[in-house]
Amino acid sequence: MTFANAVWYLFAAILVFAALRVITVKNPVHAALWLVLSFFSAAAIWLMLGAEFLAIALVLVYVGAVMVRFLFVIMMLDVDFDDLRRHFKSYIPVGATVGGLVLVEMILVVVAGAKDAAGGGSLPAGSNTKALGRLLYVDYVYPFELAAVLLLIAIVAAIALTWRRRKDTRRQDPGEQVKVKRGDRVRLIAMPAEKRER
């Protein structure tokens, strides 16, 4: 076993352990952190497989931005552990169905994919990042741009649906503040000097 192999197995072991902890720990903040660790280990494995762009994008987008927002929200929640435990049984049917379906799908992918794995999966020579960029921005530029516009519409829609301006809050308009001139705020008054009396 080479050094690289040993490192690969180490990351794989950490990934599996962290993923298990995500669903077994009680505290949601801890679960989110274990999820961060599993993302990170997955990125390391991708990096070792030669997909450096995907690996770094995973860290950048999911670990660096998405999970930060997640933690942000979870930390502000007031989690009641007893309440969570009380509803545990009522969630079992839904959870078991979804979990079972995912498991079946994964088995199907692995069984069906094993045959093709020998033929496919050859990486293009040279920089992975460059190859991906060429695919996204040259070969498939229109579908890619279309997806981007769709996402933008989703963002605008989400903001439009949730945005409301309360009338009773006071707000500052930085534009107005910048436009203020000295004359609007200060009034100079000429006063004759007075003699001091002794």
Added chain:
Amino acid sequence: MDALDTLLAPVRDFLGPVWLPAWTLVKIAVLVVPLIIAVAYLTLVERKVIGWMQVRIGPNRVGPLGLLQPFADTFKLIFKEIVVPTGSNRYLFFIAPLLSIGPAVAAWAVVPLTDRLVVADVDAGLLYLLAMTSLGVYGIILAGWASNSKYAFLGALRSAAQIVSYEIAMGFALVAVLMCANSLNLREIVAGQEGGAAYWYLWPLLPMFVVYITAGIAETNRHPFDLAEGESEIVAGFHVEYSGVTFAIFFLAEYMNMILIATLASVMFLGGWLSPFPILNDWTVFGFAPFGDGLGWLGAKVAFVLLIFLWVRATFPRYRYDQVMRLGWKVFIPLTLVWIVFIGAMMQTRYAPLFH
């Protein structure tokens, strides 16, 4: 470097498979130890420079000219008691400082100090840097949350929102650089600026440079964007509950990030280790060009950018929180987007060589 290779050949044969990890560890040590010393002295320089700007003397008691002050501070912090607040999350409380120092050090792996002097010459170096700098926020959020303190938590939330916002503007500024350089590799980005000060990316990307430096200050939670600490409102923000070594590690991470941002600004906009006047490469003393391309020029540029950081801190009052958010989202992000489109458009015209 070649002489070093031949010198190390017997060691490499002797160590066999252990060679690669061992040699990497040596390289990391050679990079990190001077970096930590630089951090120690940056704290002294900061206090001195701000002192001079405010017509004070600054620290001058420990050692000649106060030169041993950083060591006095370090020993003081090491020997202080570490207080763990009641009701805090003990493990996360201790992991948080490590999570903030880890990415700060790891990012240095791809930073090239000269043409040959880099721990890992990675193709996607710029992306790696973005990924690593975005990880630093975990240390701060966890510190705030694990402390079980309102003030620390408020500081952590502020800081998380701020870092995530400014990261976008920073990323776009870097996109402009990589459009000019046609590469994500930091060594090639510097190589693209060859030919003297007039060829630096500073000129075609001047607004991006300003955005990058400002976003860098915001990203490292420094004045005037240090709302995460905000002494006047939330005591000291995310590290209120930390004392002794744990506090020192946050401090170390902040200053290491500062030096990192300064180095990256020099590498991407100021020509890195390249001399501003290529003619200096021809003036040699005993076959060695004292003012030619090399570590010296990078050091000078980094020192200048760091001086800007300290200067800004001594000059501006702290921003209000909504102003910080407005600057990031409503000023910087539109500005960078427009400039990227502008550069892209100009590259299609006959003025394209001006932007490469």
